[in-house]
Amino acid sequence: MPNIFATRHCTPKQDKPYSKSHYSIAMAEVRKQEKDFTKEVDELLSETSALVKSKSVQLSDALERLLALEKQTRNSNDLPSTTRLAKAALELCYESRDYTQLNSTISLLSKKHGQLKVVVQAIVEQAISWLPGIRQEQGVEKWLELVETLWSVTEGKIFLETPRARVTLALSHYHETLSKTPNASAATIKEALQTASDLLSDLQVETYSSMERREKTEFILEQMRLLIAVARLKDAEVPAKQGKNALGTGEPEWVKAKVGGRKVNESFLKEKANEDLKLKYYDLMIQQALHQSAYLEVAKHYKKVWDTPSIKEDESKSRAALEHIVYYVVLAPHDNEQSDMLHHLFTNPALEKLELHYNLVKSFVTRELMRWPGIESLYGPFLRTTSVFSVSKQWEDLHTRVVEHNVRVVAQYYTRITLSRLTVLLDLTPQQTEETLARLVVSHTIWARVDRPAGIVNFRSKRSAEDVMNDWSSDMQKLLGLVEKTWIGMNAAQAAQSRIKA
Numbered sequence: 001m002p003n004i005f006a007t008r009h010c011t012p013k014q015d016k017p018y019s020k021s022h023y024s025i026a027m028a029e030v031r032k033q034e035k036d037f038t039k040e041v042d043e044l045l046s047e048t049s050a051l052v053k054s055k056s057v058q059l060s061d062a063l064e065r066l067l068a069l070e071k072q073t074r075n076s077n078d079l080p081s082t083t084r085l086a087k088a089a090l091e092l093c094y095e096s097r098d099y100t101q102l103n104s105t106i107s108l109l110s111k112k113h114g115q116l117k118v119v120v121q122a123i124v125e126q127a128i129s130w131l132p133g134i135r136q137e138q139g140v141e142k143w144l145e146l147v148e149t150l151w152s153v154t155e156g157k158i159f160l161e162t163p164r165a166r167v168t169l170a171l172s173h174y175h176e177t178l179s180k181t182p183n184a185s186a187a188t189i190k191e192a193l194q195t196a197s198d199l200l201s202d203l204q205v206e207t208y209s210s211m212e213r214r215e216k217t218e219f220i221l222e223q224m225r226l227l228i229a230v231a232r233l234k235d236a237e238v239p240a241k242q243g244k245n246a247l248g249t250g251e252p253e254w255v256k257a258k259v260g261g262r263k264v265n266e267s268f269l270k271e272k273a274n275e276d277l278k279l280k281y282y283d284l285m286i287q288q289a290l291h292q293s294a295y296l297e298v299a300k301h302y303k304k305v306w307d308t309p310s311i312k313e314d315e316s317k318s319r320a321a322l323e324h325i326v327y328y329v330v331l332a333p334h335d336n337e338q339s340d341m342l343h344h345l346f347t348n349p350a351l352e353k354l355e356l357h358y359n360l361v362k363s364f365v366t367r368e369l370m371r372w373p374g375i376e377s378l379y380g381p382f383l384r385t386t387s388v389f390s391v392s393k394q395w396e397d398l399h400t401r402v403v404e405h406n407v408r409v410v411a412q413y414y415t416r417i418t419l420s421r422l423t424v425l426l427d428l429t430p431q432q433t434e435e436t437l438a439r440l441v442v443s444h445t446i447w448a449r450v451d452r453p454a455g456i457v458n459f460r461s462k463r464s465a466e467d468v469m470n471d472w473s474s475d476m477q478k479l480l481g482l483v484e485k486t487w488i489g490m491n492a493a494q495a496a497q498s499r500i501k502a
Contacts (some may be wrong), residue, residue: 103149197226296332
């Protein structure tokens with residue numbers, strides 16, 4: 001079966017600096033430029049670049065000359081010149097492959113007295129753009145040193161919240177890769193995944209006004225993905241018999257993932273450019289809903305996936321999505337919403353192309369008994385091979401839904417029935433029959449009372465005299481209405497005949 005959720009992971013965007021309007025409105029500081037150093041900067045940049053390349057001067061000497069002029073431009077509030085000098089200083093360090101000096105220069109420039117915010121942002125974004133190349137050429141150690149430097153520089157600065165989020169994402173992915181290393185112990189895997197999840201979970205990117213909407217959504221989806229990964233890891237460590245509420249389970253992470261899903265704007269995902277995010281989002285929401293056995297929610301999510309244009313265009317993925325809608329809508333407990341979705345699905349022409357699934361839905365829509373042995377022999381060989389019903393719990397849930405359907409059918413056609421006869425119709429033991437009746441009565445699906453000594457199940461509640469009289473009054477009004485309608489018709493016929501005879 002094709003993977004209908006195939007998509008890419010979120011990667012930090014290095015090629016999207018802030019817009020000019022953001023500089024001028026959000027972060028630009030109101031300072032009057034006292035002097036223009038453009039000419040001096042041009043001369044110094046060309047001179048130092050040539051000297052360093054020819055190795056006529058040491059890197060430290062070149063940096064000293066650049067920083068001396070940078071102090072003058074900074075004190076004169078010459079923003080363009082200060083930015084050029086700061087970026088040039090970093091470029092000299094990067095081209096010389098002196099990463100220790102690069103880290104110290106970044107820290108030094110960011111802590112300069114009266115340093116302009118735009119300059120700090122420019123050097124941070126420039127350093128972030130070098131991270132992939134440094135990791136590939138110099139290894140993880142040098143990469144981590146630069147990441148830690150950027151982490152400390154961006155800490156506590158609102159105007160650097162977006163660059164900090166990108167650095168955090170890269171660091172989170174690094175810790176996630178540690179959990180996938182061969183021969184890693186269970187404790188190492190858990191610690192690495194937990195660290196990766198905690199790093200991203202600390203970011204409240206939904207409040208970042210400077211981050212683009214798509215990138216913001218990608219961050220939230222990554223938070224959800226890592227939370228679910230940690231939750232699954234914790235759940236696997238706890239014996240299943242202890243249940244979800246046992247200590248040490250991943251239930252807190254599942255709750256956080258659910259809350260994260262509410263932060264995503266689903267209308268934004270409907271845009272064609274965001275279909276990859278839409279598929280990833282609903283994949284995560286399906287995992288979260290399956291953890292809670294919320295089958296109707298799963299069916300709704302698959303319906304959103306099925307309505308996606310790219311899925312509709314791919315016949316195999318469209319078929320797979322529709323099949324999953326059928327599976328989970330029949331697994332969902334009966335209520336008004338489930339019944340409405342089931343009947344709408346039954347009337348959909350696309351379902352008729354899937355003969356077996358169409359007949360399965362038809363069985364639940366039709367008010368007739370479904371004997372479980374017949375259902376098991378007819379649909380079992382195929383359904384048990386699917387990823388949904390290969391899980392024993394979901395196969396048992398299907399059996400439960402078939403039994404509940406049969407109880408509703410019996411309650412519609414019978415007012416009273418013996419418990420032994422009902423047990424035969426449901427293909428259950430007497431104890432299982434009573435448990436099923438009790439569950440449906442508690443959920444207000446049916447009304448029933450069991451007379452255990454007499455062995456009789458009553459599906460009609462005892463009516464008061466007032467209810468009987470109200471029904472009798474209503475029936476009499478209907479009867480009198482019919483009599484009056486008949487009398488008027490007879491008078492009209494007699495009048496017509498009298499006119500003919502005359």
